[in-house]
Amino acid sequence: MPTFPAYPIDAYPIPPTGPAHVVLRHPRWWQRTGVRYGALITLLALSGLVILALVREQTGTQGFLVGICLAVLPVPMLVTAFRWLDRVEPGPWRNLVFAFAWGACAAALIAIVANSFATKWIATTTADPAGADTLGAIVIAPVVEESAKAAAVLLIFLFRRRDFTGIVDGMVVAGVTATGFAFTENILYLGTAFGTDQITGGHGAASVTVGTFFVRIIMSPFAHPLFTVLTGIGFGLSALTAQHRRARRVLVPIGGLLLAMGMHAFWNGSSTFGPYGFLAVYAGFMVPVFGLLIWLAIWTRQNELRTVREELPVYVLAGWLGLAEPFALGSMRARQLARDYAGHHLGKPAARAVGHYEKNATSLALLRRRGRRGQANPDFAVRERELLAELWKLRHVARPAMEYAARASAPVRMPVAVPWPSYGTQGVQGMYGAPGGYGGQGVYGQAGPPHPAQQQSPHPVHHPYHP
Structure with missing residues (x-):
């Protein structure tokens, strides 16, 4: 633990970190948050019970327990990795819990039912019933499974739009959804393998359970997240697309979903490419693509940090x-x-x-960047006011900590914390063309705050939106 200097005495008290909600009207019963959450929890719980019964029926009780114990091993690692990726602007845990539950319960149930039905239909309608499983794995399974997983990303994109602001959010939601789906699928595969070993007497390194564990848990725990992340990237790019480009906003997620289906089909079909087809696809395709996506994720995270450094100085000049x-x-x-x-x-x-202050400041910087690029949502000004109000409420706790962190982490002693852009003598250039700054027009064309010399601390409600 490093040695810290004394904290400023005016840092007390610590204000609450929860967002303030203003109820403008009484919603109808189906629009109430409790009703929606209750319906969603009921749906996922019923899906979980049904998938539990189906998997247990196919694997047996012992196989089911063995499958759970082995399938859970990669889950903490994958969830931690996606949470680490989301550290710059962390989304709420409830979104990740929903995504994992949807993948493990609803998406897995859809996949099991649809894949079984499609495979039986192919076996009864084709001249080669023996090839029904292969055809189902290559053609049917990728379409059904990726569509089922993409539904969770779509739901968060539509109903939690403020939490879905870019590529990183798409990758995290999609990756956690796929992690939940892979967890349930691994229970089924590992439990079935254990049951096969119980019947055939497999033991040691030659057992089916050991082979399945090595392929699915050791070699390719990232397979399903890798496929679905492509869908998440598509939704993330859609979130960054201007509102008036509606065709692009729709086509980009569809393109990401099609890429996910194609990669999934290629992976499932690798076993038909010869005795070394699986290894060739794994080493020559899956690993490079995985590395490319890791690079994209890290680059996107660094780009978010750079956006914070570039966009927030305007709020420093305005006194926020x-x-x-x-x-x-x-x-x-x-x-x-x-x-x-x-x-x-x-x-x-x-x-x-x-931490709450850091998240809100990052959201504010990303919001301003989208606004400057013409990608803002209709509630842009409302969202900006909410974020500024949250920052102002926490300033007495966060500002001393930020100043200390800037001094402690700076490579040299800086007279100012950041390289300031040139805004001229009129102050900050507003989003819609009006100059801003102290005593003039605000960042978005409304009245700005008085100069600090004239007002010691601007009010969080009346500044700068209500003169």
Whole structure:
């Protein structure tokens, strides 16, 4: 634990970190949050019970228990990896819980029922019933499974739009959904393999269970996440597309889904390419694509941090943020230092408050970037006001921590925290062409705050939207 200087005394008290909600009208019963959550939980619970019964019927009780114990092993690693990727602007846990539950329950149930029906139909209608399983694995399974997993991404994209702002969000939601799906599928495969060994007396390295575990858990735990991440990237690109380009906003997710289906089909068909077809596809295709997506994920995360450093200075000039905050918020090391500093002096609630501050500041920077590029949603101004109000509410806790983190992580002593862009003598150039800054037009064409010399602390509600 590093040695921290004293925390400023005006950092107390710690305000709550939850967002404020304003109820404008009484929603109808089917629009109420409790009703929607209840219906969703009921649907997923029923799907889970049905999939539990189906898998147990196919594997037996012993095979089912063995399958669960083995299939759960890669889940923490995969979920942690996707959560790490989402550290710059972490989405709410409820989205990830829903995504995992949808993949493990609803998507898996759809896949089992549809794949079984399609395979039986192919076997009864074709001249080669023996090839029904192969045809189903290559043609039917990729279409059904990727469509079922993509439904979770689509639901979050439509109903949790504020939490779905770019490529990283798409990759995380899709990856966690696929992790849940792979968990249930691995239970089925590993449990069936264990049952086969029980019947045939397989033992040691030659057992079917060991071979299945090696292929599905050791070699390719990332297979399903890799496929579905392509769908998530498509939805992420759609989120970054301007509102007026409706065709592109629809076609890009469809293109990502088709790529996911194609890669899934190629992977499933690798066993038909000869004795070394699986290894050739694995080493020559899957591993390079996996590496490429890792590079894309890291590059996208660094791009988000760069956006924070480039977009937040305008709010510093308007009086909303401290001078050092864009630099601190644009560095993962400085962010961690800020949380540690607050937690060391004020406890875990303060560390959580600083983390909440960092998330809101990142969301604000990404929101402004989308606005400058013409990609803003209709609720752009409302969302900006909400984020600024949340930042202002937490400033007494977060600002000292940010200033400390900027000083501690800077390679040299800086007179200012960030390289400032030139905004001229009129202040900040507004989003819609009006100059902004102190005492003039705000960032989005509304009245800005008085200069700090004239007003010690602007009010979080009336500044700068209500003169």
